[in-house]
Amino acid sequence: MNKIIKALKTFIYMVLILCVTVVGFVYGFLNKINRTDTHKAERFENAPSIMETTRITEGTTTTYTQTKKYTTPAQTAEITSGIKEYDLWPDKQIINIMLIGHDGRSNKEKGRSDTMILATLNVKEHSIQLTSFMRDLYVQIPGYKDNRINLSYQLGGMSLLQETIEKNFQIPVDGNIEVDFKAFEKAIDSIGGIDVELNTSEARYLGYEKAGTAHMDGRMALIYARLRAVGNCDYERTERQRKVLTAAFEKVTNMNPVKVIDLLNQCLPMVTTDMTNMEIIRLATKVLSVDYNKPETFRIPIDGAYKAEVIRGMEVLKPDLDKNRKALQESLYNRK
Incomplete structure (x- = not known):
């Protein structure tokens, strides 16, 4: 015994x-991943009058309380404005991660986000959806005047961009991941490049002999993803970005574990997130527990639910928020 x-x-x-x-x-x-906890503070540096947003979640209801703050070098006064409440659509089986691409400026000179793609993992249905938010989308930015959606990232980083998405579309963002363009190039090179299907106009502009499948290294993939000179400007540009992510996803899922670990060693130091280690582990556990299908794609604004306008000298896309909000929620949660 x-x-x-x-x-x-x-x-x-x-x-x-x-x-x-x-x-x-x-x-x-x-x-090895870079962490950020300064974005909320950055919002207070850019304007003498701002709205501070407090997020409180109780059960399935998320409440946003907005407090107007006036700050000057001499004094700080606080006045509470009206309270705005709205429900998000939480679902434990659906995870929304915002992927942000930017031009790699320093935190003191943060550029606008060039790429905003919401990656949605539906654990129950084994599906992934990539939703692009066009950068000229004219929306409400908490604490500031309505403006292009990508300005929210410049004003308050991933934190304010998340608040902007949640406020306008009433869907939860569970985490944010950002990468600059140099890191994007290195990541594509680390997986040995990607194969992308080109149309005739794209092939001619990029210097390929003919349309069809083209192999791209990191530099060419970045040029392709940011291309606006061919096709329907930003509309097709966001589609190209989703195609690049889909190609990279398929390449990584077919790699052996040893190569994946080597890839992570190279790429994680180039990534910044607001998620904790435990949140990433929980996310990875759910992702690795099922086999996902090829990513589906979506775009906001949807066709027929926006107008191209010039507001305060800016060329913007003014969306019908109700139609776009409903379309996005139906696409992500299959609810009508």
């Missing part, structure tokens, strides 16, 4: 040591 107990204790110790080793390895891996 004593030998059995001793053997059992030894086994338990070995399991504990293994668990500690694995957890240490995973956390060491994830600690």
